[in-house]
Each structure stands twice: as C-alpha cells, then as structure tokens.
Amino acid sequence: MSIRHAPYEEAADFTIGLKAIEESAWLEGGEADPAARKDPLYAAHRDVVWGEVPGSQAGQREVLAMIEAALGEAIALEGRPPLYAAARRTPDDLVLVERRDGAWRVAALSLSAPTFFTVSDVLDRSLGQIHDPVHGFNDRFLKRVERIFEGLRPGLVLQRRNWSVVNSAEPFTPDSAPIRARIPAIRPEQAADELFVRVERQTLRRLPQTGGALFTIRVWLHPLGDLADDPPRLAAFARAWREAAPAFRAYKRLPLYDELVTRFLRAHGESHSVNGN
Incomplete structure (x- = not known):
C-alpha cells in the first residue's frame, strides 16, 4: 500500500504548519461514493456526526456552492442541510467556522471520521475552547491561529497535516475507550497489522460572501507494517516516535503503544527506543 501522507517526516511536536496549496489540489478524492459511508452514520448517529446553529444556513449554502464548483456538478439538497448535502459528496469532513460573539466558532459541521470527539464537543465553541485539551495550545498558538482566520483571503487554500497511532482501521472513532481497551490483547508480533498510522489532512479556506471559513478534515x-516497505519513511517515523515532545505524546496517548511500536521498529532495523536505549 502506498503511504499517501507522512507528516512525521516534518515534525513530531505540535505545529500549526499551514502551507498554501493550489486550489486544484484542495480536495483529494479517492473514495468512489462517500455518501455510502456517511449516510448510514447520519441516519444512526445524527447527534454525533451532524450539528448546526441557528443562522448558519447562508454559510452552509456558500460551502455547498464551493464544493459544487470543485466537483464540477450540481448537488441537490433533497431535504438535507446544505453543508451535509455537500459533505456526502466528498470524503472530507466539513466544518463551517464563523465569527460570532467576538470569537471564531463552529457554526455547522458534518463529522464522519472523528478522531475521538463528537459534534457536541465542538459545536458553537470557540477555537480556544476546542483546543483547550491540547497542552500549551492556547498559550503558544491560539492568537496566531486567530490571526490566520482574520487574515485569510479569498482564493487562498491552506493545508496542514497531523499524525497519531491507533489500534483501529475504522475512520469513524468518536470514542477512544473501546479502542484503547483492546490494546493489552495485541501481541508484539501483531503490531504491524493491528496498529495504524492515522493522518488527518486539514485545509482552510475563506468564504468570501458570508465571511466565514471552511475547515476540512x-x-x-x-x-x-506498511512502513517496513518504505525505509526512508520508516526511519522518519522512528525518529519522530523517539523525539516527540512529552506533551505531544501525552495528548496523543502514544505511551499506550510504546512497547508494541518499539518492538516493531527493532524488528525492522530501527533499534532505538523512545528513551534512546
């Protein structure tokens, strides 16, 4: 399997890491029918995967128009909220962020691949409230992120990526508890197949008409085990695993996987542990 994104090659700690990309590279595609995955979640777990606040419809409609332009096709609402109608046509999760009550807040979102959070955790919350669990984020990055939102110009597409390790191949992981409860049952020789590198590729764009911003995930x-077939990326991952800052490791819960990952790395020629031993 080809590894699409490897952000651990760039950094092991928290970084904003936003980079401008071409508009043509905004949506990566790669899923034939996203609605086939998203619609059952929307039907069965609507409160977990969908939310909107009053007054967000104009922004939602602008997002829909933006997705239609990117895909080159019209999207019928068929009774659905505009943001969800757009989201079910692309693999990405869509998050509408608008300036309300003096802060940038999540106004609507479609969330089919959450990494241990739900709609209720973020809907109508400010950037600071959302990122408060990330150790040091509000002190180190919040003002800079708010400046990015304020200064985001129409037509500019920004991208960032982050990474973690989980013992689940499922994109839909709103709750970490049942997944992490299975870790003790994983034998070291199973790590290559039972552990997964989970990468979030995120983008940010201005909505020029309504003034909000669209955040995609x-x-x-x-x-x-795919790293074993890509020695340069295996080495980069091993280095990131060893050098990740304590706050990053704690937030991502990487210590839960230390023994399994360290044994995997040693088995493939990367002999240093997290402590350099």
Whole structure:
C-alpha cells in the first residue's frame, strides 16, 4: 500500500504548519461514493456526526456552492442541510467556522471520521475552547491561529497535516475507550497489522460572501507494517516516535503503544527506543 501522507517526516511536536496549496489540489478524492459511508452514520448517529446553529444556513449554502464548483456538478439538497448535502459528496469532513460573539466558532459541521470527539464537543465553541485539551495550545498558538482566520483571503487554500497511532482501521472513532481497551490483547508480533498510522489532512479556506471559513478534515489510515516497505519513511517515523515532545505524546496517548511500536521498529532495523536505549 502506498503511504499517501507522512507528516512525521516534518515534525513530531505540535505545529500549526499551514502551507498554501493550489486550489486544484484542495480536495483529494479517492473514495468512489462517500455518501455510502456517511449516510448510514447520519441516519444512526445524527447527534454525533451532524450539528448546526441557528443562522448558519447562508454559510452552509456558500460551502455547498464551493464544493459544487470543485466537483464540477450540481448537488441537490433533497431535504438535507446544505453543508451535509455537500459533505456526502466528498470524503472530507466539513466544518463551517464563523465569527460570532467576538470569537471564531463552529457554526455547522458534518463529522464522519472523528478522531475521538463528537459534534457536541465542538459545536458553537470557540477555537480556544476546542483546543483547550491540547497542552500549551492556547498559550503558544491560539492568537496566531486567530490571526490566520482574520487574515485569510479569498482564493487562498491552506493545508496542514497531523499524525497519531491507533489500534483501529475504522475512520469513524468518536470514542477512544473501546479502542484503547483492546490494546493489552495485541501481541508484539501483531503490531504491524493491528496498529495504524492515522493522518488527518486539514485545509482552510475563506468564504468570501458570508465571511466565514471552511475547515476540512480528511482521514487517511495505513497499517504500521506498511512502513517496513518504505525505509526512508520508516526511519522518519522512528525518529519522530523517539523525539516527540512529552506533551505531544501525552495528548496523543502514544505511551499506550510504546512497547508494541518499539518492538516493531527493532524488528525492522530501527533499534532505538523512545528513551534512546
């Protein structure tokens, strides 16, 4: 399997890491029928995967028009909220962020591939409230992120990526508890197949008509064992695993996987552990 994104090659700590990309590279595609995955979640877990606040419809409609332009096709609402109608046509999760009550807040979102959070955790919350669990984020990055939102110009597409390790191949992971409860049952020789590198590829764009911003999240997963077929990326991952800052490791819960990952790395020629031993 080809590894699509490897952000651990760039950084092991928290970084904003936003980079401008061409508009043509905005949506990556790669899923024939996203609605086939998203619609059952919308039907069965609507409160977990969908939310909107009053007054967000104009922004939602602008997002729909933006997705239609990117895909080159019209999208019928068929009774659906505009943001969800757009989201079910692309693999990405879509998050509408608008300035309300003096802060940038989540006004609507479609969330089919959450990494241990739900709609209720973020809907109508400010950037600071959302990122408060990330150790040091509000002190180190919040003002800078708010400046990015304020200064975001129409036509500019920004991208960032982050990574973690999980013992699940499922994109839909709103709750970490049942997944992490299975870790003790994983034998070291199973780590290559049972552990997965989970990458979030995120983009940010201005909505020029309504003034809000569209934040997208695309999750890519590959088995840890795929790194064995890509020695440069294996080395980069091993280095990131060893050098990740304590706050990053704690937030991502990487210590839960230390023994399994360290044994995998040693088995494939990367002999240093997290402590350099």
